[in-house]
Amino acid sequence: MADFRRLNETVLAAPQIAPGDIVAARKAGVTLIVNNRPDGESPDQPDGDRIEAAAREAGLDYRAIPIGAAGFSQPQVDAMAEALAAAEGKTLAFCRSGTRSTLLWALAEAKTGRDPEAIAREAAGAGYDVGPVRPAMDMLAGRASD
Incomplete structure (x- = not known):
């Protein structure tokens, strides 16, 4: 079973999931699967x-937003x-390790104006470091980098 990690009350990140993990996601309250791989x-x-077919069969929405080597x-x-x-x-957003999903989530959250420090704490609580995108988060949130 996949390792679903709670980023905040509405978003989970995970390493690669399989079609068989969809039932567990649904039981966890997931209504949307985002594939970042x-x-x-x-x-x-x-x-x-x-994975999309399994998600739709379980009544979940699915979106693919792949993040490749280009970043x-x-x-x-x-x-x-x-x-x-x-x-x-x-x-539930997933990729190979959950890191790209977490970094993309962090950027999207910063874009809405959320405090980058709060986002970084949430990610760290799930075992992820948003350091690689922190300057971009600050810019998206309208703050100068330190």
């Missing part, structure tokens, strides 16, 4: 189409912010 990144990962872009941040705003329950 590009298909084909690793030969052992399930295709996004399989984060503004359209990805915008798409994540829109997905989070539209979710009617909890969101």
Whole structure:
């Protein structure tokens, strides 16, 4: 079973999930699955189409916002912010380790004007470090970097 880590009251991050993890996500109150892992990144990962089919079969929404080797872009941040705003329950975002999902969540939260320090504390509580995107978070939140 996947390791769902609570970022805040409405968002969970996880390493790679499998179609069989969808039932546990639903039981945890998840209504939206966000896939931040590009298909084909690793030969052992399930295709996004399989996870999407399992999510939809369980009555969950699904969005793919892949983050590849090129890193984060503004359209990805915008798409994540829109997905989070539209979710009617909890969101489960996943990638290989959960880190890219957490970093994208942090950027999307900063875009809404949330305090980057609070976002960083929430991520740290789940075992993730947002340091790599902290300058971008500060910029998105309208704050100067230290």
